[in-house]
Amino acid sequence: MHNIHHKPIIDLAIFHGIDINLYPLFIGIYEQKSISKAAQTLCISQSAASHALQRLRQQLQDDLLVRAGNKMLPTPFAEQIYPVIKNALMAIQNISMQKHQFESSKVQNLKIAVHDEIEPIIFPKLVEHFHRLNLGIQFLSIKLNRKNVLTDLATQQIDFVIDLEQNLGEKIQFQTLAHDHFVICTQQVQMNEEIYLASPHIGVSSRRTGILVEDIYLNRKQLSRQIFLRCQHYSTALQILSQQPKAILTIPQNILSHLNRHNDLNVFEVPIPLPNIHIGMFWHKDLEENLRHHFLRSEILKIFA
Numbered sequence: 001m002h003n004i005h006h007k008p009i010i011d012l013a014i015f016h017g018i019d020i021n022l023y024p025l026f027i028g029i030y031e032q033k034s035i036s037k038a039a040q041t042l043c044i045s046q047s048a049a050s051h052a053l054q055r056l057r058q059q060l061q062d063d064l065l066v067r068a069g070n071k072m073l074p075t076p077f078a079e080q081i082y083p084v085i086k087n088a089l090m091a092i093q094n095i096s097m098q099k100h101q102f103e104s105s106k107v108q109n110l111k112i113a114v115h116d117e118i119e120p121i122i123f124p125k126l127v128e129h130f131h132r133l134n135l136g137i138q139f140l141s142i143k144l145n146r147k148n149v150l151t152d153l154a155t156q157q158i159d160f161v162i163d164l165e166q167n168l169g170e171k172i173q174f175q176t177l178a179h180d181h182f183v184i185c186t187q188q189v190q191m192n193e194e195i196y197l198a199s200p201h202i203g204v205s206s207r208r209t210g211i212l213v214e215d216i217y218l219n220r221k222q223l224s225r226q227i228f229l230r231c232q233h234y235s236t237a238l239q240i241l242s243q244q245p246k247a248i249l250t251i252p253q254n255i256l257s258h259l260n261r262h263n264d265l266n267v268f269e270v271p272i273p274l275p276n277i278h279i280g281m282f283w284h285k286d287l288e289e290n291l292r293h294h295f296l297r298s299e300i301l302k303i304f305a
Contacts, residue, residue: 017059018059019055019059021052022052022053022055022056022059023056023085023088023089024042024089025038025042025049025052025053025056026053026056026064026065026078026082026085027082027085027086027089028041028042028155029049029053029065029072030065030072030074030078030082031151031154031155032151032155033071033072033073034070034071034072035049035050035053035072036049037155037157038155041155041156041157053065060077060081062075062077062078063075064077064078065078090286094289104133104135104295105135105136107135107137107292107295107296108136108137108138109137109138109139109140110126110130110137110138110139110140110159110296111140111142111157111158111159111160112126112139112140112141112142112158112159112160112161112162113142113143113144113145113149113152113158113160113161113162113163114141114142114144114161114162114163115144115162115163115164115206116143116144116206116232116233117204117233117234117252117255118162118163118255118279119141120255120258121178121254121255121258121279122162122177122279123139123141125303125304126139126300126303127139129299129300129302129303130299133299142158144161144163146163149161149168149172149282150168150169150171150172153172153282153283153284154171154284154286156287159283159293159296160281160282160283160296160297160300161281161282161283162177162279162280162281162282163279163280163282164213164277164278164279164280165277165278165279165280168282170285171284171285171286172282172283172284172285173282173283173284173285173288174280174281174282175280175281175297175301176278176279176280177279177280177281177300177301177303177304178254178278178279178280178304179276179277179278179279180252180253180254180255180276180277180278180279181252181253181274181276181277182214182250182251182252182253182270182274182277183250183251183252183253183256183267183268183269183270184196184248184249184250184251184267184268184269184270185238185241185248185249185251185256185261185265185266185267186199186241186246186247186248186249186265186266186268187241187242187244187245187246187247187264187265187266188245188246188248188266189266191268191271192271193271193272195271196225196248196270196271196272197223197224197225197272199225199226199246199247199248200226200227200228200244200246200247200248201225201226201227201228201247201248201249201250202227202228202229202230202231202237202240202241202247202248202249203215203227203229203230203231204230204231204232204233204234204237204249204251205230205232206232212227213277214250214274215227217274217275218272221272223272228247229247234249234251234255234256234259235259235260237249237251238259238260238261238262238265241261241262241265242262242264242265250270250274252277254279281297281300281301283297
């Protein structure tokens, strides 16, 4: 049985045999459930990470993280000590940062996970803004994988996520960057609620299954529509609209403005009120006071103020 004791007096002698570098590795493997991913984050080899984990196991006399299939899962003792170690490392990091003046010129890259359809709205403005600051930043637009958002933000695999507003948990912060609203695109020359509900629709989603955002709101009003095609991109849907005279596409107005559409397609307001869309930036709460992160965050907010 392992116990964690909080002593009012620090026993300095025991620190002679403690390698503090082992503990960030523990946090990395614990959060990413992978030795190779943790090693990549810490810029060490997978072999070095495996040997370091073995040393920490010997030091703490527990297996800590054990392989189950393709994942490294924590033992009960690892689950017990994880929040203590995480808080201690955060405290050390904050103390270290207080004595270092932040220099924006040292920012080397900016990694943002963003949905394909939102990228054209965000990235041209973002690149233009940072180039005006004369910073030699490498920009990385990474395909958004909503299943990995929490882990990727916590382990700093990405700096920010830019996506539609949603609840990603208490550890994730959100700030709105842009507002949008749905419009209708179709070959039809007139539009009302009856025509909208009776016409064949094209739905757009990167997810394999699951109800579309528009249908969530329609269902709340006890209304439904017929989706004859579900595809991944609005650009594909716009091409198909030109082949289907009666088809309707419900699309965010800002996204439509960044896409090419044929002259035979008309744009209407949605005859059934749908809520506005909020596009924004997500980041991990633990990085709230990180000076690099704070600088990047504040500059991005300036772009869309």
